[in-house]
Amino acid sequence: MLAKWMFCTTTMPIIPKPLTDSQIARAKPSDKDYKLSDGAGLHLRVRFGGTKDWIFRYKEPHSPKRRDISFGIYPDVTLAEARRRREEARSLLIKAIDPKSHKEQVKRTSAEENANTFALVTREWLKVKSSKITAKYCDQIEASLTNHVFPVIGKRPIKELTPTEIINLLRPIEAKGSRETVKRLCQRINEIMDYAVNTGLILINPLAKINTAFLSPETKNLPTIRPELLPKLMQDLQMASIKIVTRCLIEWQLHTMVRPSEAATAKWADIDFDNNVWIIPAENMKKKNNGDHIVPLTPQSISLLEFIRPISGHREFIFPADRYPKTHTNSQTANMALKRMGYHKELVAHGLRSLASTTLNEHAFDPDVIEACLAHVDSNSVRRAYNRTDYLERRRKVMDWWSQHIENAATGNVSLSNSKVNLKLIS
Template sequence: MPKIVKPLTAAAVANARPKGKGVNKLSDGFGLFLLVRQNCAKEWRFRYTRPNAPGVDEITLGVLPQMSLADARKKREELRAMVAEGVDPKAEQKRLAEAENEECGNTLFAVAEKWAVIKKTQVQEKTFAKEWRRLENHLFPVMGDLPIEEVNIPVAATKLQFLDEAGKHDTRRKVVGYLREITRFATIHGLLPYNPLTDIPEAFPDYDSENQPTIPPAELPHFLEDLRKANKNIVTKLLIKWQLVTMVRPGESVTAEWADINFDKREWVIPKEKMKGQKRKKRMHIVPLSDQALAILEKMKAINGHCPYVFAGRNNPKTHMNSQTANSAIKDIGYKNRLTAHGMRSIASTYLNDEGADGDVIEACLSHRGKDEVRSIYNKSTFFERRIPVMQQWGDYVESCSKFPLVD
């Protein structure tokens, strides 16, 4: 006797969440089910027995919230009728898509794939993979099949407003930025007469950017005391302090190599390959090492001096620690949604600005490029000599915030 499946309710669909570390499948019966992914994205799928071949197959019907439960059920009945008539829904979908592509030329997705070939050469591999996943999750399901010539501001604003409605303002901002890059690519290669999305940012509300959580400098003593008392190994604690006093990003801090450290010159040279940014714009960054940074290195030399990396991996000493180690530790000691490893850079910036340090020098300490692109092209100064006392000033403040020796 076949298993009786209880139909889904609108509330069950709205409240559906991933299951453990995998996806969650909620059946509505007659082949229709809701697939909930780890990122909470929800899509409707239809499972059916192939009418002209052995076995079963699945086809995606749509995603929430664009396709409601009622819409999914209606689509299911249409596909069940097709199967009953001997038509394979997936094969038919492919046939129609190919026919449409021949009629309308390039789809947004097809153009995006061509754009991706160029984009991959401009950014790091991990960065591109992250950007492409955003497009796969949020753009292609709602606009990927559109002919490129039908992409315009009203269409994009309507199709992507669900991200703002879900409170994902930064995600929407990034997706819109990539979409505008794709249409610009289409314009450059003669697929469009002009870029129709030049002014698209004005079509959305101007929400504040979601910055990395951070704490004010006045709370640094409490943080350092919480870190001292935390049940974390000494290397993780020193990693957090190293990132704090050097003002670098998480990915740069864990990839520090002994070969990049010059103790005599009190310098840490970070090769451009390890720096954030587009490949053609990245440049080497030299960090002046304060007394506090050197003290951390001396402590780490006794622990990992035989390894290539300062913060070597526990299981494989030939590689480095995970860039998320500091984040996880900070979260574990009670600073979830209050501070991140990247947010520690903001503590330094706030303190130094409040103390009256030169803004350009502070930005150079953070390895930030100026927002004025024209000025950045001509101004190649790294303010290295002027950064030396500023980095020491910051190191001294961090040490003054600790009740106990910073490196104990």
């Protein structure tokens, strides 16, 4: 019995006594590395050079192999901290998770998250956004973010952004009275954050409601004139001291109902004289993802083209720039001309579209056809999905009426859209 008792005592596991801070402090380097055990796999390794670091030894899940993981250098990592990290590692092992592999994965994830700065994610978002909008509008979006947002949060990881931080960023802009700028920035920042969610960079968008912290911008309609003032506009246009190309541009925009930028960038190659249509490429449209926009050309519109052909027919653009005729005129040219004509704050080039819309609605034309003439997109996504027709032939009738209405308004004045007008008469 005594022999049996002695055998049992010699095979019992030796449980190391936990380390103390004083014991660790007294540990001196030797001619080779050695370890002091704190128990449960945690060791303090004393290197022969004098460095002391924490090592946790464990058995890999689903494997008999043993691995070591470093917990850091003593005294930067205290005894208490090393024990805390040991318990975290042991809790992972209970779940069959390798602590070392988990640590490396957390490190990689953290590096990726820190690399995903707001500026970087914005540029990735813009690559997608640019396929749906014009290059000019894309540049405007990038410029607004570069000027107002990037200097403050451009280098910040997108996962760390908070509503308070963004609101404080935008407050000075609101204080200057630029409410519309704040509104647009809120929209763009949220689109970027939604992109980050959809691409798996963050789980939720914490900035979704930041717009509610700001006053709404005052709605300001672009200046336009009442339909009954169209004859006066045609008279003023006749008497105005403006270049002939500019006058032709204004009449062209008036007859075709297009946006100023679309009129200014019109190309001869996009005019189909056989079918009397102007095909504006999708990339030149405000909503370029809606495809090309076909504008029916009325007899008056064709007359305008025939009138300006001797000036620009040999060039790429219908309305060439005055100083650099190989390129197109500026989209603000018509605006500046209207301002010089005395229409400052009364009418802008874009307001010609409103003038057409108001007139056509007052004469009870189909609102859907009018909207199609203006290349407006139905805000109702369901209705838009089921209503794919562009009303081409019905639009042709509406635009024929509109062009004739303009010509009637110019009675007694000289309109360039009148087929009887020629360059000699105007000059």
